[in-house]
Amino acid sequence: MNPTMTRSWTTVCTLDHLDPDRGVAALVDGVQVALFWTADGLFAIDNRDPVSGAYVLSRGIVGSRGGVPTLASPLHKQVYDLRSGDCLDLPGVAVARHDARCRNGLVEVRLRQEG
Structure with missing residues (x-):
């Protein structure tokens, strides 16, 4: 098993550009996030739906399941845990998760990749 590699933090936008419980797509180091x-906080996942292959997850429906913050894909409604990226409906399916934080009013994302 290879350790997870992380990159540097990239400023994406100011926090006031994000609406609560609504997604927004951003290009971070060539990756759609x-x-x-x-x-429950700030979350960053790949924008690519692992089931359909379409770049649409930013348009998904934010919710929760059993206290877990979730996102339902806008296409086929598979539900993903925003904390881990795991699909709660299809075992073994997951979307890549990235680190997100707010510092001094700026939203920053750090891509994670298996290395």
Whole structure:
């Protein structure tokens, strides 16, 4: 098993550009990322739906399942855990998750990749 490699933090936008419980797509170091600001925090996942292959997850529906912050794909409604990227409906399916934080009012994302 290879350790997870991380890159440097990239400033994406100011926090006031994000609407609570609504997604926004951003290009971070050539990767389409879907950003979400929820009551549970900031989340960043790949914008690419692993089931359909379409870049649409930023348009998904934010919610929760059993206290877990989730995102439902806008295409086929598979639900993903925003904390881990795991699909709660299809075992073994997951979307890549990235680190997200807010510093001094700026939303920053750090891509994660298996190395």
